[in-house]
Amino acid sequence: MLHQKTIRKAVLVALYGGAAVSLAPAAFAQTTSPEVKKEDMQVVNVVGSRRATSSATDTVAPVDIIPLTKVAEQSGQFDLSQTLTYISPSFNSTRQTGADGADLIDSAALRGLGSDQTLVLVNGKRKHTTALVNLFGARNRGNTGTDMNTIPVLAIKDVQILRDGAAAQYGSDAIAGVMDIGLKKNVGCEAVAGYGQYHVGDGKNWLTSAYCGFSVAGGVIAVTGEYLDRGRSNRSEPGNPRTIGDTKTKNATLYINGEIPVGPGKFYFTAGDQSRDASSGAFARGTPEDDPDRNIGPRYPNGFVPFINGDLVDRYGIVGYKMKFGEWNADLSQTYGYNRLRYDISNTINASIANADLLKGGTGLSPDRFNAGRLLVPAEHHQL
Structure with missing residues (x-):
């Protein structure tokens, strides 16, 4: 047992020590032997670092540049939020459970x-x-917040993360920092397919994604399509009727990105559309005897878990033209954003409706599915 603990500590030191050294401008070594001179040491290798970024420190504020070309092909994570969580130390994405609508969007x-x-x-x-x-x-x-998972990983060239707050330049939405997601505009095609699951057998993930860039009129038009099916997982203790784990989601995403030379400048555009069906487990309801205010009748004699289902639509677009006037760079653009989330509750019951039905001489049943409402962010326009 002592030997196992020693190995774990050694691995942790290598990981975090490697990350710390990679941040420093230079690496130094120290030896207890006086015969080894500084000029005799030619190479210092840092192994085990989890840091996969390069940083631009000659800018006004340091910027981490995270290339995602290889990550899209080799990562064990299928969405952008979880991918960045395992690469960028300052970025964190949380999957909620039992938190209503927050379960549907990371x-x-x-x-x-x-x-x-x-x-x-x-x-x-x-x-x-x-x-x-x-x-x-x-x-x-x-x-x-912004739903990062509406952008397919295969469509991304790199992610630049500003390592400082920038509220003075961008406004209060940049207090923590700025992330700029750069999309690919290269000619060629590539595709990935992935599958994964937890060791207990649930939470199955299926991913298919394809990218193609075409030369058009001296420019490039790139198209990315992705389909992700993430299965539900459950980590509740035995005997607990709740469902605690990953939300079940099905995402279908299409992104188009490109630029074409027009006159003295370039016409550029980006368009994205995603539809998502998601479902998460809410808090469990007890038996009719234990929880008479929320459960009644024979439909759920052992209690039940309502499911919160989300029908999400996200659309994004950019149209712009950039050119140069002497020493000036001009960039005129229009952006569009739309996000809609419809709530639907299934596998449930309304005890008030059931009781009212009983008083009228009915069977005491209620519908098991209800429309819980709709949230909508209307189209946004930014003239830059």
Whole structure:
């Protein structure tokens, strides 16, 4: 047992020590032997580092540049939020469970601050936030953030993360920092397919994604399509009727990105569309005897778990033209953002409806599915 603990500590030191040394401008070594001179040491190798970024430190503020070309092909994570969580030390994405609508959209933020304090850009242009306000015990309570998982990983060239707050330049949504997601514009085609699951057999993930870039009129038009099917997982203790784990989601995403020379400048555009069906387990209801205010009759004699289902639509677009006037760079663009989330509750019951039916001489049943409402972020326009 002692030997196993020693091995674990050695691995942790190698990982974090490697990350620390890679941040330093130079690496130094120390030896206890006086015969070894400094000029005799030619190479210092740092092994075990988890840091996969390069940093631009000659800018006004340091910027981490994370290339995602190889990550899209080799990563064990299938969505952008979880991929960045395992690469960028300052980025964190949380999967909620039992937090109503917050289960349907993974909240993401920098440096532990709120989701609405991290500005997300796509090709240098602001991306809209979601229609969901995180409530009910969720992380980032009261916040609305940007849904990172509406962008397929295969469509991304790199992610640049500003390692400092930038509220003075961008506004209060950049208190924690800025993330700029650069999309690919290269000619050629590639595709990935993936499968994964937890060791207990649930949470099965299926991914198919394809990218193609075409030469058009001296420019490039790139198209990316992705389908992700993530299965539900459950980590509740034996005997607990709750469902605690990953939300079940099915995402279908299409992104188009490109630029074409027109006159003295370039016409550029980006368009994205995603439809998502998601379902998460709410708090369990007890038996009719244990929980008479929320359960009645023979439909759920052993209690039940309602499922919160979300029908999410996210659309994003950029149209712009950039050119140079002497020493000036001009960039005129229009952006569009739309996010809609419809709630639906299934596998449930309304005890008031059931009781009213009993008083009228009925069987005491109620519908098991209800429309819980709709959240909507209307189209946003930014003239830059």
